[in-house]
Amino acid sequence: MALSRSSSWKEHRLADRLDCGGRTYSVDLVARKATGVEGWKMTVVFLPRDDGDEVKADLPNAPSTADVRRKVTELEGNEAALREMFEAAGG
Secondary structure (H helix, E strand, C coil), rough: CCCEEEEEEEEEEEEEEECCCCCCEEEEEEEEEEEEECCCCEEEEEECCCCCCEEEEEEECCCCHHHHHHHHHHHCHHHHHHHHHHHHHCC
């Protein structure tokens, strides 16, 4: 599911429910244009479905919208890769 706040902000749902570290999270990829960044700054955000703090994993910048879409396709539903990111981000 792609949500859009403006032309400079995009959100893509990667997983509705992902169990990591004993908790359940919704996982979104957020891509945004930022000052001083070429292309799109990308972050994977793990949102707890109950109490707890969100966990963020920064990704390399994407030069174009097509590169953002490719990353979404690569990560969407890829639970093993998402869990790896979660652990690397300190979750």
